[in-house]
Amino acid sequence: MRLRSIRRRRSTLLAIGAVVILVLAALVFVFGRSRPSAAGADARPPRLELAPTAAATSYRDPVTVRGKAIGAKQVSVGDRSVQPAKDGSFEIQLPHAPLDTTVVATGAAGDHVTIPLKVEVALPRIRAVHVTAYAWAYDPMRDAVLDMAREGRIDTVELDIKDEDGMVGYDSQVPLARESGAATTIYDAPGALKQLHDMGIKVVGRIVAFRDPTLAGWAWHNGHPDWVIQNPSGQPYSSGYGAIAFTNFASPEIRSYNRDLAVEAARLGFDGVMYDYIRRPDGNLTGMQFPGLAESPSDSIANFLRDCREPVHDAGASLSAAVFGIAATRPDEIAQDIPSMARYADFLAPMLYPSHWHTGEYDVANPNAQPYDIVFRSLQDFRARTAGTNAQIIPWLQDFSLGVAYGDAEVRAQIDATYAAGYNGFFLWNPAVSYHPGALAPN
Known part of the structure; x- marks a missing residue:
């Protein structure tokens, strides 16, 4: 009897336990569906x-x-x-x-x-003339440029920061510019920028990058031979530009120097920075050595632009590069790969000077005497090479005489060709900073 009683109590307890489990399961099911946990909501x-x-x-x-x-x-x-x-x-x-x-x-x-x-940055149109540091410091030349600005013939001045001699036109605080003797006081950069900006004129600063006899000579004689392009015997590479004219674009110190100048200029207030001579020397590659180069010259040049883009933009300026006209079809001659460079520049400025083309180039019999034709046709190749990038094309045009006398009509023909090709800006080049205002329509 006692054993039968124990078994009945055990069965009763098991039944009660089963009911409790079923009730709890139902509650979890109901409330779990209707009230998700805070952790579940946050997930x-x-x-x-x-x-x-x-x-x-x-x-x-x-x-x-x-x-x-x-x-x-x-x-x-x-x-x-x-x-x-x-x-x-x-x-x-x-x-x-x-x-x-x-x-x-x-x-x-x-x-x-x-x-x-x-964020798209739609740069304003550029109609510019080149001005050297010495020209800006010389009243008659500066006043002639300012007159074109007042008349609405130009809206931008390209003002040299570092020129073909490697001299920085203003009192740069970049340490290497001061140590090498490159910094000068030819013009007052803040004063020039204020004067032009007060007139509503933009300023693009030009930095002649790797042609730099000042720094190359200083580096060679001060224990930095790897900063200089060399010949196969380990001596400075000599070219038509001089015995020690080209710095080594593969050198981290040379790259940093040119980047630091660009960032300094942007912080001073230059609206844009344009690198010129951003290339290797023209000539046979077998006669050149680039200490430390770990990639092709073309890749190294393009990657220099890549490395400069963010610092220059962060400092407030656009970034551009002057390139050879032949670079669209013969990039290896000077290590300017246009599609690669276009990925890192706001605009490229091809130098399309009619006097610099060979007879018959682009099926133009005499390019120097046919400025419209050669500019229009060469721009088609630059359009094709920059397709798929955000880079604009703003060409350098010729306002000087070399073999053919150039006046208002010849300069105007190049501008008309640029517009007809679908581009609305240009830079005019005259090394003597003497221009033909009559070629420029007031705006």
Whole structure:
């Protein structure tokens, strides 16, 4: 009897336990479906939407990024972060147009959503003339250029920062410019920039990059032979530009020097920086050595632009490069690969001087006497080589006489050809800084 009683109690307890388990399971099922846990809600990633961002006209323009980040506790662009409003809306102020960056929305559980942010910088039209440091310092030459600006014939001045001799026209504070004796006081850069900006004129600073006899000579005689392009016997490479004229574009110190000058100029207020002689010397490669070069000369040159782009943009200026006209079809002759360079430049400035083309080039019988034809046809190749990039083309045109007398008509023909090819800007080159205003229509 006692054993039968124990068995009955055990069965009763088991039945009660089973009922309790079923009730608890039902409660979990019901409440688990109808009331998700806070942790489960937080685990859902935020939903990020960006509003269209207005194009900037300068790398100095502030940029406002707006959008909605539903379910995010923080939205970040670079080192700038904000907390979204209750409805998810947010607004982030950036001090200048970024290069290529992202917007990141972070949820409570640490999960995040990322969207690329690309702010278009639509640079204003450029109609410019070249001005050397000495020309700017000489009243009659400077006044002639300023008269063209007042009359609306130009909207930009290209002012030399470092010239073909390697001399920096103003009192640069870049240490190597001072140590090598390159820094001068030919003109007052802040004063020049203020005068031109007060007139509404933009300023593009030209840096002659790797043709630099001042630094090359100093480096060779001060224990830095690897900063200089050499011949196979280990002596300085001699060319038509001089016995020690070209610095080594593969040298980290040479690259840093030219980058530092560009950043300094941008911080001073130059609207743009253009590298000239951003190439190897023309001639047979077998006669040249580039200490430390670990890639092709063309790749090294393009990657120099890549390395300069962000620092120069961050300092507020656009970045461009002057290139040979022949580079569109014969890039290896001077290590200027146009598609590669175009990936890292705001614009390329091909030197299309009619006097520099060979007879019959682009099926033009006499390029120097047919300025319209040679400029128009050569621009077609530059259009093709820069397709798929964001780089603009703003050509250098000829306003000097070499073999054929050039006046208003010849200069105007090149400008007309540029416009007909679909481009609306240009730089005029005259080494003597003497131009034909009559070729330039007032705007």
